[in-house]
Amino acid sequence: MSRLLRVELDRFASRALIRAGVVAVLVICCFAVVSAWSSASPPSQAEQDQARVYYEQALTDWEQNGEQYVADCRAQEEADKETADDPGLVDYGCDEMTAPKLQDWIGGAPSFGRDTAALLTSLSLLLVLAPVLLAGSFVSAEFSTGSIANWLTFAPRRVRVYLSKVLAAGLGIIPVAAVGVAIVLGGSWLAYRNFDTINAEASTDLDSPVAVALRLVALTPVVAVLGAALGFLARHTAAVLGIVLGWVVLVEGILVNWVQALRPWTLTLNISAWVSGSAPYWTQECTTTASGQSCRSVEHVLSQTQGAVYLLVLTAVVAGVALLVFRRRDVG
Amino acid sequence: MSTVSSDGLAISTRGLRKTYRSRTGRRAVAVGGLDLDVPVGGVHGFLGPNGAGKTTTIRMLLGLIRADSGTMSLFGQEVPQRLPEVIGRVGAIVEQPKFFPSFSGRKNLSMLARAIDAPTRLVDVVLSDVGLLDRADDRYKGYSLGMKQRLAIAATLLKDPDLLIFDEPTNGLDPAGIREIRGTMRGLADRGKTVLVSSHILAEVEQVADTVSIIARGELIASGRVADLIGTGAAATVRVGVAEPERAQQVLGAQGWTVRPDGRYLLVDGGVPPAHITQALAAHQLFVEELVPLRADLESVFLELTAGRGPGTHAPPTGDARPTHHAGEES
CATH class of the missing domain: 3.40.50.300 (P-loop containing nucleotide triphosphate hydrolases)
Structure with a gap:
């Protein structure tokens, strides 16, 4: 088994497509550093002056009309509550209407912790898709070229063959993810250090960029195993890509909007919950009023634990099904 | 070992x-x-x-x-x-x-x-x-x-x-x-x-x-x-080249052998020894120009055995397909 695993790791590292994919991932990570550089720099004097002009215009408007805005809002809210099927659902947020603040125009001060954690979170899509596709192609290419048949005449124990390939995909992707995340983390730190904005704002331990980076790296072997299992099932890289895109578009993009109860079970939300520590999602609650239908968004939070359990169970189920199929399937 | x-x-x-x-x-x-x-x-x-x-x-x-x-x-x-x-x-x-x-x-x-x-x-x-x-x-x-x-x-x-x-x-x-x-x-x-x-x-x-x-x-x-x-395959055939093929066919046919024309040649089926063919023709002043035993090869055996047995067979189906046989058992 370990012998086969070593051979598969060698093959993983030697594949031209995987090398190209690794280069692409690292290049994108370098672009993320450029983005971090931009975020780390404080606004210029001209930008601050312009923002102040806009802020003062808004403040003047608020001072002249603010009370009327709030009064109008409350009046409409009260009117709709009287005719609503469920008055508790009518909330127009009138209490949140306050005077504008300069920060709303200038934006918050750069913060290494907050900004880099957000940057890494935004890279999670890349660091999920890339392992899935690279691992999927790593396995499916053997089926599409037919070399799996030759391989099985040398290593006929299919369970071992399966495990060696899936594990190789999972282990092989870890250094790639680690280097990519290290580039973003290190590059971002250098950028914020250059502008002396590292300690601009404290961040909680859970959101600290190092914790997010570690969770991202831990996520990649799991999704690589998922991708490899899909490779065994689909037996063609294009089919793996089709399954992934089909799931994202049809299930996560369309079906979830029809069936709100599915929201906490979407892949993207659970990945986000794992990487970010938790993930908010909203459902709509609507009531009929005299002026029509009134809806409000209700916020829910998906925990990091649920995200982790969801991802592990999903991967285990797909990998298990793929193993059963590979054990029984004829190899042409 | x-x-x-x-x-x-x-x-x-x-x-x-x-x-x-x-x-x-x-x-x-x-x-x-x-x-x-x-x-x-x-x-x-x-x-x-x-x-x-x-x-x-x-x-x-x-x-x-x-x-x-x-x-x-x-x-x-x-x-x-x-x-x-x-x-x-x-x-x-x-x-x-x-x-x-x-x-x-x-x-x-x-x-x-x-x-x-x-x-x-x-x-x-x-x-x-x-x-x-x-x-x-x-x-x-x-x-x-x-x-x-x-x-x-x-x-x-x-x-x-x-x-x-x-x-x-x-x-x-x-x-x-x-x-x-x-x-x-x-x-x-x-x-x-x-x-x-x-x-x-x-x-x-x-x-x-x-x-x-x-x-x-x-x-x-x-x-x-x-x-x-x-x-065990098809019996050998002998190809005969002779100056007067029509008369030669009559002579050989009179011996009880199966003879069929093949262009300017005659084909004598049934594994008749070439020497017998020569002898029969010479007795009627017919002298062979060419005498070639056509040895059965694996291809002819294969074609005969697989006739009508599915895709890729090279001979038309016949009503009386040969029974399965094993050369080793028959020899």
Whole structure:
């Protein structure tokens, strides 16, 4: 088994497509550093002056009309509550209407912790898709070229063959993810250090960029195993890509909007919950009023634990099904 | 030190059956109760028209596809149950060689060698054996078909196997390549290996095989030594060239022999000795210009046996197909 695993790791590292994919991932990570550089720099004097002009215009408007805005809002809210099927659902947020603040125009001060954690979170899509596709192609290419048949005449124990390939995909992707995340983390730190904005704002331990980076790296072997299992099932890289895109578009993009109860079970939300520590999602609650239908968004939070359990169970189920199929399937 | 099965067979199948379900849900029989015995040593031809079930049988023996029913053994070990124990003694090329296209020949073999814990220095030895050492670092996808075949043979040699299975090994090769492969197979057999070569190109098998099995529609229809099998085939015909073919046909016909014209020649069927033909014609002042015994070959036997037995057969169906027979049993 370990012998086969070593051979598969060698093959993983030697594949031209995987090398190209690794280069692409690292290049994108370098672009993320450029983005971090931009975020780390404080606004210029001209930008601050312009923002102040806009802020003062808004403040003047608020001072002249603010009370009327709030009064109008409350009046409409009260009117709709009287005719609503469920008055508790009518909330127009009138209490949140306050005077504008300069920060709303200038934006918050750069913060290494907050900004880099957000940057890494935004890279999670890349660091999920890339392992899935690279691992999927790593396995499916053997089926599409037919070399799996030759391989099985040398290593006929299919369970071992399966495990060696899936594990190789999972282990092989870890250094790639680690280097990519290290580039973003290190590059971002250098950028914020250059502008002396590292300690601009404290961040909680859970959101600290190092914790997010570690969770991202831990996520990649799991999704690589998922991708490899899909490779065994689909037996063609294009089919793996089709399954992934089909799931994202049809299930996560369309079906979830029809069936709100599915929201906490979407892949993207659970990945986000794992990487970010938790993930908010909203459902709509609507009531009929005299002026029509009134809806409000209700916020829910998906925990990091649920995200982790969801991802592990999903991967285990797909990998298990793929193993059963590979054990029984004829190899042409 | 290799061991030989107690029954002296490298391959044995009994009642081996495999069906495929088509997209319309219909079941097609690829192998229908095949009983096959391949003795240890020598080259054994595995013949049959395209679609007869040769490749399916080989894939089942190698554990690549599952049999619906029946039993198989390699060197007396039941497969697929005990395939892992015996696979080290079997080298196989199933249809076209299939390796990782973007890796070099050496890299491909190196990975296979490591998978079976063979010493990596063996890679260059087998590459040298098949004459690929100077192209070993070229990418596999740049190899010609002949080079791919040679690399596949080199891969099988990594195991130093007792049984080599070549499935249609000369497909797409030029005459020089075919001759080379034939020489390789014969050489391996001469070194004590058992070689099973499946093919529908009979001339190539006839030149190299010691024994053959002929299948059609997934069933064995004949097996045995090539010489014996040819002996049980169509009786020899003699082609006669003579100045007055019409009168000669009357003379020979009067002897009770079956004579038919063939262009400017006469064909005398029924295994009539050429000397008798000469004697009969000379007695009527007819002197032969040419007298050629047309020896039955494996192809004619094959065509006769597989007539009307499914896709790829080369003769029209007949109402009275010959009964299954085994040359070894009849001799």
